[in-house]
Amino acid sequence: xxxxxxxxxxxxxxxxxxxxxxxxxxxxxxxTVTSGSLAAxxxxxxxxxxxxxxDLTAHQEVQTRLMADGAVLPLRFxxxxxxxxxxxxxxxxxxxxxxxxxxALEGCAEYNLKVKQDEEALLRQILEDSPxxxxxxxxxxxxxxxxxxxxxxxxxVAGEVDARHASLAAGVVEALRPFSxxxxxxxxxxxxxxxxxxxxxxxxxxxxxxxxxxxxxxxGEDFEFRLNGPLPPYSFV
Amino acid sequence: xxVVPQGGGGVARGGGSSSLYDVLELILDRGLVIDVFxxxxxxxxxxxxxxxxxxxxxxxxxxxxxEACNRLDLEGGKQPSQLTDLVGDTVEKGxxxxxxxxLSGAVEAVTDSMKGGGDxxxxxxxxxxxxxxxxxxxxxxRTTSRRPRRSREREEE
Numbered sequence: 001x002x003x004x005x006x007x008x009x010x011x012x013x014x015x016x017x018x019x020x021x022x023x024x025x026x027x028x029x030x031x032t033v034t035s036g037s038l039a040a041x042x043x044x045x046x047x048x049x050x051x052x053x054x055d056l057t058a059h060q061e062v063q064t065r066l067m068a069d070g071a072v073l074p075l076r077f078x079x080x081x082x083x084x085x086x087x088x089x090x091x092x093x094x095x096x097x098x099x100x101x102x103x104a105l106e107g108c109a110e111y112n113l114k115v116k117q118d119e120e121a122l123l124r125q126i127l128e129d130s131p132x133x134x135x136x137x138x139x140x141x142x143x144x145x146x147x148x149x150x151x152x153x154x155x156x157v158a159g160e161v162d163a164r165h166a167s168l169a170a171g172v173v174e175a176l177r178p179f180s181x182x183x184x185x186x187x188x189x190x191x192x193x194x195x196x197x198x199x200x201x202x203x204x205x206x207x208x209x210x211x212x213x214x215x216x217x218x219x220g221e222d223f224e225f226r227l228n229g230p231l232p233p234y235s236f237v
Numbered sequence: 238x239x240v241v242p243q244g245g246g247g248v249a250r251g252g253g254s255s256s257l258y259d260v261l262e263l264i265l266d267r268g269l270v271i272d273v274f275x276x277x278x279x280x281x282x283x284x285x286x287x288x289x290x291x292x293x294x295x296x297x298x299x300x301x302x303x304e305a306c307n308r309l310d311l312e313g314g315k316q317p318s319q320l321t322d323l324v325g326d327t328v329e330k331g332x333x334x335x336x337x338x339x340l341s342g343a344v345e346a347v348t349d350s351m352k353g354g355g356d357x358x359x360x361x362x363x364x365x366x367x368x369x370x371x372x373x374x375x376x377x378x379r380t381t382s383r384r385p386r387r388s389r390e391r392e393e394e
Contacts, residue, residue, distance in 0.1 A: 005274060049277045056264055057257060076268035078277035090271050112260060123306050137306045150307075154299025157306055186262060197263070228259050234267035 002045040002080045004028070005087060006062045007232075008073040010102050011037050013066065020065055023055040030062065033084050035091040038098055041066065042087060045080045063232035067109065071102040074232040101237060107202045108181060109230030113212065115172060115194040117165070121222040126160045133157055165193035168219075172196075175215050179208035184235040197235040205230075 004023055009015065011034060021027030024046030033040045041062060049055060059077050066072040081087045091098070127134050136153035139145040169185075173196055177183060180198035188195040200208045209227075216225040 008269065051265065053257065060264055074268045076270050077264045079271060079274040080277065081274050086273065090273055112263060114259060119305065120309065124309055127306060127309065127311060140303060141307050150303040151296065151299050153306060154303035157302045158298055226259055228256055231260060231263065234263040237269040
């Protein structure tokens with residue numbers, strides 16, 4: 001029977017998972033496969049598993065439960081091995097690497113920050129700052145300009161939006177970098193212009209959070225900061 | 238550290254499915270990968286997430302930005318001396334609540350469906366919603382009211 005694999009932890013991890021269930025409907029009971037100094041948290045893999053909210057949440061909750069008691073290497077959602085022996089082999093094959101990584105992540109958590117800016121405020125700012133954009137905008141609004149003027153306006157504005165967001169994003173990351181051990185930016189989606197994860201050590205957590213809040217306050221009402229954490233260190237395994 | 242063993246599961250302080258949405262990319266795209274293991278099919282969800290990304294350098298985006306600029310009520314701007322300006326302003330005010338602008342849209346649809354009920358067919362529903370969303374993409378007017386500009390996912394103690 002195929003097994004779904006959630007996480008790798010050190011053998012000494014207390015693995016308090018009694019009240020927890022895994023993916024699937026009904027949820028599969030969790031168990032561990034150990035080898036050497038490592039343990040993998042697994043469950044039987046349900047047939048036809050898909051990334052449904054219930055299963056994503058189950059995967060995530062196992063990680064958060066485990067990280068409360070020690071370092072954890074969270075696996076990406078949806079990985080299955082043919083059987084327990086295959087899990088054991090996988091642990092053995094990279095035992096040193098996994099153990100080192102667990103050591104490095106001890107006492108650390110991931111914080112993911114996404115930032116967006118109110119679009120209207122940004123466009124207003126751009127039109128205020130750029131006489132050229134204002135001119136094009138007036139021409140379009142006056143109804144005398146052809147579609148090429150709209151296109152020129154849009155291109156100019158899009159370029160400005162990009163440039164401003166890039167510089168704001170860099171500023172936010174720089175402000176928080178000193179209070180983190182590592183950073184990983186990813187492609188922001190939707191309206192966000194920044195999506196970045198920080199690996200934050202326990203002793204720096206307070207400063208990190210205070211700085212994040214102060215940066216958010218400084219940037220003002222037109223910005224929305226969404227900070228999620230402490231999270232399992234998905235981005236730093 | 239406190240971990241709540243149900244609901245948001247300590248995903249974020251103040252958890253819930255909206256934070257699950259915010260950490261979705263981490264759960265699906267990050268995390269340790271073991272080469273010899275097999276991964277379940279994530280087809281539906283990956284398509285959604287690719288669609289949700291903005292392509293800034295495209296004609297469609299340019300036109301939407303231009304339209305969003307045209308709709309702005311520029312205070313301190315030109316006084317409406319022409320009839321077209323006056324008409325423009327009226328239309329704009331009337332549409333204010335529904336104008337969500339160029340950057341909105343796809344991702345909200347995904348967020349909304351993530352916040353919805355957890356049914357068997359949620360992926361299918363999402364795909365359908367996404368389809369509906371995609372058609373009027375160029376001239377999208379959302380009817381949602383503006384959300385609070387700043388929502389903190391975590392609660393300060």
